[in-house]
Amino acid sequence: MATEEGRKAEPEVVFSVTEEEINRWMSRAFEMARDALDNGEVPVGCLMVHRDQVVGKGRNQVNETKNATRHAEMVALDQVLDWCYQKNLDMRSVCRQTVLYVTVEPCIMCAAALRLVNIPLVAYGCRNERFGGCGSVLDISTANLPNSGTAFRCVSGHRAQEAVEMLKTFYKQENPNAPKPKTRTD
Amino acid sequence: MEPQVKRLKGSDCGGSDSWVAEPVLSDEQSADVELVAVYAAPVLDRKQTSRLVRQLNAVFPLDGLQHLKRVRTARDQNSPHPLEVLLCRSGEAADAAELGSLLPSDGNSWEGLGRPFVVLVPARPPLTRPQYQQASSFWPTSFHEDKRVTEALRGALFSPQQRVAMTSFMVAAVTAARAAAQLGMEAVGAAVVDPETERVVAVGHDLRGEHPLLHAVMVCIDLVARSQGGGWYRNQNRYPACSFAPAGPQGGAEPYICTGYDLYVTREPCAMCAMALVHSRIGRVFYGTGSAHGALGSRMKIHVHKDLNHRFQVYSGVLRGECQALQGDA
Numbered sequence A: 001m002a003t004e005e006g007r008k009a010e011p012e013v014v015f016s017v018t019e020e021e022i023n024r025w026m027s028r029a030f031e032m033a034r035d036a037l038d039n040g041e042v043p044v045g046c047l048m049v050h051r052d053q054v055v056g057k058g059r060n061q062v063n064e065t066k067n068a069t070r071h072a073e074m075v076a077l078d079q080v081l082d083w084c085y086q087k088n089l090d091m092r093s094v095c096r097q098t099v100l101y102v103t104v105e106p107c108i109m110c111a112a113a114l115r116l117v118n119i120p121l122v123a124y125g126c127r128n129e130r131f132g133g134c135g136s137v138l139d140i141s142t143a144n145l146p147n148s149g150t151a152f153r154c155v156s157g158h159r160a161q162e163a164v165e166m167l168k169t170f171y172k173q174e175n176p177n178a179p180k181p182k183t184r185t186d
Numbered sequence B: 001m002e003p004q005v006k007r008l009k010g011s012d013c014g015g016s017d018s019w020v021a022e023p024v025l026s027d028e029q030s031a032d033v034e035l036v037a038v039y040a041a042p043v044l045d046r047k048q049t050s051r052l053v054r055q056l057n058a059v060f061p062l063d064g065l066q067h068l069k070r071v072r073t074a075r076d077q078n079s080p081h082p083l084e085v086l087l088c089r090s091g092e093a094a095d096a097a098e099l100g101s102l103l104p105s106d107g108n109s110w111e112g113l114g115r116p117f118v119v120l121v122p123a124r125p126p127l128t129r130p131q132y133q134q135a136s137s138f139w140p141t142s143f144h145e146d147k148r149v150t151e152a153l154r155g156a157l158f159s160p161q162q163r164v165a166m167t168s169f170m171v172a173a174v175t176a177a178r179a180a181a182q183l184g185m186e187a188v189g190a191a192v193v194d195p196e197t198e199r200v201v202a203v204g205h206d207l208r209g210e211h212p213l214l215h216a217v218m219v220c221i222d223l224v225a226r227s228q229g230g231g232w233y234r235n236q237n238r239y240p241a242c243s244f245a246p247a248g249p250q251g252g253a254e255p256y257i258c259t260g261y262d263l264y265v266t267r268e269p270c271a272m273c274a275m276a277l278v279h280s281r282i283g284r285v286f287y288g289t290g291s292a293h294g295a296l297g298s299r300m301k302i303h304v305h306k307d308l309n310h311r312f313q314v315y316s317g318v319l320r321g322e323c324q325a326l327q328g329d330a
Helices: A002-009 A019-038 A072-087 A091-095 A108-116 A160-172 B004-010 B046-059 B129-136 B147-154 B160-182 B216-227 B271-279 B320-329
Strands: A045-050 A053-059 A098-104 A121-126 A153-156 B035-042 B071-073 B083-089 B117-122 B189-194 B199-205 B262-267 B284-289 B313-316
Touching: A019 A045, A019 A053, A019 A072, A019 A098, A019 A121, A019 A160, A045 A072, A053 A072, A072 A091, A072 A098, A072 A108, A098 A160, A108 B271, A121 A160, B046 B083, B129 B147, B160 B189, B160 B199, B160 B216, B160 B262, B160 B284, B160 B320, B189 B216, B199 B216, B216 B262, B216 B271, B262 B320, B284 B320
Parallel strands: A098 A121, A121 A153, B262 B284, B284 B313
Antiparallel strands: A045 A053, A045 A098, B035 B083, B035 B117, B071 B083, B189 B199, B189 B262
């Protein structure tokens, strides 16, 4: 508890991103999302950018790994951790100065994860009406939660329509990994 | 020789009389009954009751209050008029409690009704038996009982045999938590079980020393993936208390993520882990002890969130003492 309070008292670095940065990094995030769609995964892609350098990138890998938590953000966070390990840097200090660019609003799980590692700013494309954790279903991003890392700010709407269209394309297809619905015999 | 009577008394289930698995219900299920004011009136002439009810149903269909019985027997046993009938919400008419101003006089005869009075009635259908009992004390209410919830609230949902098995699954989680504490990780452990076969699919513990997001639940979800030929992390290999049992060739359907599985975890999961369990389509969750930032009852109730497309049952308090002791060690 005491450390939590202490952390809040630190002067916060106010992060902001320019239109140019959003354009540049989001177009790469969209490439990742496209790659997910081509591989039968929910089309979400993301980039973790630290001081103008990509330190993690990811796209949804749920079907490939049979692990429903392998969202783009979780994949990218693993890469950030590896990057920090190789550079012998502290992950939290790196994350405090890292921006996430992601095509779709992070879900509740990912939003909670981003808080836990202290990511300060997220730029996303479209809202996530099914699972969104930055206001759409729950507001994990800014909620006052004990022992749950730090709140983060969102900048939303970049190429939102395109991100939605990709999701629609995916959900129109049948999920080949879902079990066939059982026909009731009783 | 063993004192047999004592044994029987003390060890009926799961090793102790105090075995608990409290259902973690939604706020709507746990709340006190909410009341709303309506007009009712005594039925002066009993023989007119069915006609009056028919007319009232046509004029005031009790929109949103269909769970209420239209007629009740008067509370006061000495009342000259033993029946009372619901008229309408008090908000729908002016405060005037004269029949003439409440009821339309277009051809209907309201003969047989007495002077209206305001009464508080349950605003919503009761969802649990305690709510039903509370609601019925205000006005007779119909109740579509969820037998599972009733049994769970009574503490009678699980048989002594099931309790023994469930205790052993939580013991596996506690053992894993102790291993985590030995390694300097957070003392949280978890086990995933197929309740159909009582097979332990995966056991894992906190690995936050490796990775800040490898909470025990996240570790277990990945171990389940590995049991199905998938998985992502390999760092669990270095930890003997983290294990999985490969899904054997079974006659039934292929396992699909955590569908139909139960999770036993020593401490209430956080928001990340709770939502990971939604994504993984877990069947039920049993946790030992609550957590201030817990998302399955304490701080949030992600398992019953209306906007999420998968919901699951949650029970708390299984081996609470042992699980609380783990937190004390930390």
